[in-house]
Amino acid sequence: MLLATWNVNSILARLPNVLRWLELVKPDVLCMQETKCTDDKFPALEFETLGYQCLMFGQQSYNGVAILSRGVCESPQRGYPEGEEVIQSRLLATTINGIRIVNVYVPNGQMVGSEKYAFKLEWMRRLREFFDTHYDQKTPVLLCGDFNVAPEERDVYDSRLWQGRILFSPPEREALTHVKKWGFTDGFRLHSDAGGQYTWWDYRAGAFRRNLGLRIDHIWISEPLVSRNPRTWIDTEPRKWEKPSDHAPVIGEFEV
Numbered sequence: 001m002l003l004a005t006w007n008v009n010s011i012l013a014r015l016p017n018v019l020r021w022l023e024l025v026k027p028d029v030l031c032m033q034e035t036k037c038t039d040d041k042f043p044a045l046e047f048e049t050l051g052y053q054c055l056m057f058g059q060q061s062y063n064g065v066a067i068l069s070r071g072v073c074e075s076p077q078r079g080y081p082e083g084e085e086v087i088q089s090r091l092l093a094t095t096i097n098g099i100r101i102v103n104v105y106v107p108n109g110q111m112v113g114s115e116k117y118a119f120k121l122e123w124m125r126r127l128r129e130f131f132d133t134h135y136d137q138k139t140p141v142l143l144c145g146d147f148n149v150a151p152e153e154r155d156v157y158d159s160r161l162w163q164g165r166i167l168f169s170p171p172e173r174e175a176l177t178h179v180k181k182w183g184f185t186d187g188f189r190l191h192s193d194a195g196g197q198y199t200w201w202d203y204r205a206g207a208f209r210r211n212l213g214l215r216i217d218h219i220w221i222s223e224p225l226v227s228r229n230p231r232t233w234i235d236t237e238p239r240k241w242e243k244p245s246d247h248a249p250v251i252g253e254f255e256v
Helices: 011-025 045-049 115-134 170-180
Strands: 002-007 029-033 053-057 063-071 074-078 091-096 100-103 141-146 184-186 217-223 231-234 252-253
Touching: 002 011, 002 100, 002 141, 002 217, 011 029, 011 045, 029 100, 029 141, 045 053, 053 091, 053 231, 063 091, 063 100, 141 252, 170 184, 217 252
Parallel strands: 002 029, 100 141
Antiparallel strands: 002 252, 029 063, 053 063, 074 091, 091 100, 141 217, 184 217, 231 252
16 A cells, blocks of 8 residues: 655645646555645545545645545544644544554744744643544554654754754754654654755745755554555655645555
């Protein structure tokens, strides 16, 4: 089974690229973030034509997550079970081929020390609590999405420049480490130790051409999936296309 995660930065704006990529790569599952549209406007028919079922949790103009699958999506869940006063469409979970898949779009945080930054840290605290309460480390669990955090110095193009800035500040990295300690392994790092491999590049200043990026999109897996994951990699090809998302897909292969 091929599973991919991709922040598409508006599914309506990137639909031609996403369809093109699906036909080239043919993943069994695609978890998307920042779809930026309500469920009634989601282009489900185009994906169904390619043989995918669509599971959506959308929001007008902001956020939004979706899962496309060639297999049956069992026990879908939208958002945290306890609910929120103001719904933000950032978490979507389902079970496919016996693997519990949790697709997340972690808040960006905007600026260190801001209210949105505090919200980001609290959201990640709740994410760890969510796994503590509802999941068992002995079962196949996969957490993927745009985490909006680069975990290590080798995950940013210039760690001195990014030190203390949003996406790489110590509190964010500590919060993400706390989630990871639930029992996850970084699928990408399971197969590659090298730095200079990123998933996001700013649109400005030729960042992609100069490879000035950050690795903030991830596939994490629980222990039962580690031996079933022969490879996980970043596909930078669609970042080269016309009108791309500023993120590249991350793909994991799993034995089922």
